[in-house]
Amino acid sequence: MNAIEVENLYHRFADGTVGIDGITLMIRKGDLVVLAGPNGSGKTTLLRHLNGLLLPDRGRVVVAGIPVSNNVAMARQKVGMVFQDADSQIVGETVHDDAAFGPENLCLGKVEINQRVQSALKKVGLLGLSNQRPHLLSGGEKRRLAIAGILTMEPEIVVFDEPFSSLDYPGVRQVLGEILALHHSGRTIILATHDLEKVIAHADRLIIMNRGKVVRDGLPADIVKDVEQFGVRAPCAIRTGGEFQSWMS
Amino acid sequence: MDELTAFGFYPAGSLLHRLDARFKLVFLVSISIAGLRAEWLALVTLTVFAGIVLLVSRRSLFSILIEIRYFIVFLLLICFVRSISTQGTCLIKTMFFSITQEGIRDGILISWRLLLVVLFGMAFIATTRPSDIRAGVAWFLKPLPFIPHKKVATMIGLVVRFVPVIFNQARETANAQKARGIENRKNPVYRLVRLGLPLVRRTFENADKLALAMEARCYSENRSDPDLSSGVHDWFAAVVVFFLCVFTIVL
C-alpha cells in the first residue's frame, strides 16, 4: 500500500527556475524515508507538493489514493508538515493556542479540540508550558511545539523539512526522539536533510536529489557511499567502515 | 528576542484577561471617545484609571514606557508644533517662531489624550487573545448587512498577529545594523532608508512563511471560533466604565 505516489512531477517557478524536473516516486505506508541533497536540489519544493502548498505544472501527486489537486484540504489534513524555520511556523500567542490552531481550522468542537491539544502537548512533553508564550521556548521546544501542532490534526504522514537545522545537541535528540516515536506509532515519515549523520541509522529508505531530479533511491546501506558525489557529506560510519550509530543511544 | 514586544498578548489570569472581549472592545471605544474632549481633571482621572488597568493586566509601567519611547518623542513633536502654530500670548520669541501659552496648553492636552488612547489600547491587546478579538469583532459586525463579517474579522486577526512580527523584525534589523556601526552615521534619512528597505523586504518574507505555515494547517475563514461568554464581572466592569465615561464628559 502506497501512502504517497508522485507521478512524473514537474515544477517551474514564476521566474523560470526549474524546481522539480521529472520525479516519479512511490512511498510505502509506514516507512521512514530520508530525502537528502545539497541546498537548492529541490527537497523543499518536492515536499510542498505533498500537501498542495505548491501544485504541479505537469504530472500529479496522489495522497492516500486521492490526487492532491482535487482535494487540497484533505491532503493538508493527511500530510502534516514541520517547516525548516520553527519561528515563522508559530501562529498562536500561547503554546496551547498554537497547538489548537489546526483543529480549529478543521471546525472541530471545543471539547474535542482541548482533548487533542492536551494529548499532543503531553506526547511532546510540553504540557507544563501550555500558557507560555511560544517565542520564549528553546529551539528544540519550538520544533516539538510544531510537531504537537500537526499531531492535533491527526495526520497519517508527517513531513519534516530540515528538522535539525540550528538545534543544539539536546535539541536534536529531543526532536529525533519525537520523530522516531511518530514512526513507531505507524505513521509514514518523510524527512528532508543535507545532514545524514543524525537520522541515517533509523532510515528505511534513502532518496538522493540533485538539481530537481532523483539521482539515487534505495536502502541506506546500499547507496550512502554515493552521496558525496552529489554534495552531501557521508556519515562518519562510511569512512570508518563501521555501523551507523544512532544519535539516540 | 520577543520579551519586549509592546503590542502582543501576554497570557496571565488577571481580571482583565477574564473579561469578555466584546465588553473590552466597547470599553476601549467608549473611553477613547469620551476622552476626545477631556480637559485637565478628566485627564488626570483617566490616567489614574489607565495606571490601575495596566497594573491589573500585570505589565510593568516602566517597561511599557520604554517600549513606547518613540511614540513619546512623536508626542513631544506634536507639542512643539502646536506651541509654535497657535495664536496667543507669546512666551518665547525667536527669529523664526514664537511659542505661545495657548499653544503649549493645546499641545499637552492633545498629546495626553493620544497617549491615553495608546495605553488603553495596549492594555486591551495585552489581555485579549487575538482569536478572541477576532471573534468579538465578528460578533459586532454580524448584524450589519453588506459587511462580510468573517472576512473583516480574519483581516483584523491577521493584523493583530502581524504587528509583533514587524516590531521584532525592526528590532533585529536595527540591532544587526548597530553591530556594524550604523550609529556613526548621523544623517537620520540615511539611517531610516537603510533600516526601512531591509525591514520591508524581510517583513514580506516572514509574512510569506507565516502564510504558508497557516495554509499548511488548513487555515480558512470558516473555523471554530472561541465561545465568547459574559458574566457578572463583565457587567460590573461595564458600570464602572460607564461612570468613568460620564465623569470624563461632564468634567
Ligand SMILES: Nc1ncnc2c1ncn2[C@@H]1O[C@H](COP(=O)(O)OP(=O)(O)O)[C@@H](O)[C@H]1O
Ligand atoms: N519561490 C521560488 N521562486 C523561484 N525559485 C525558487 C523558489 N523557491 C525555490 N526556488 C529555487 O528552486 C530550487 C530548489 O529549491 P529548494 O526546493 O528550496 O531546495 P532545497 O530545499 O533542496 O534546498 C532552487 O534553485 C531555488 O533557488
Ligand SMILES: [Mg+2]
Ligand atoms: Mg530546503
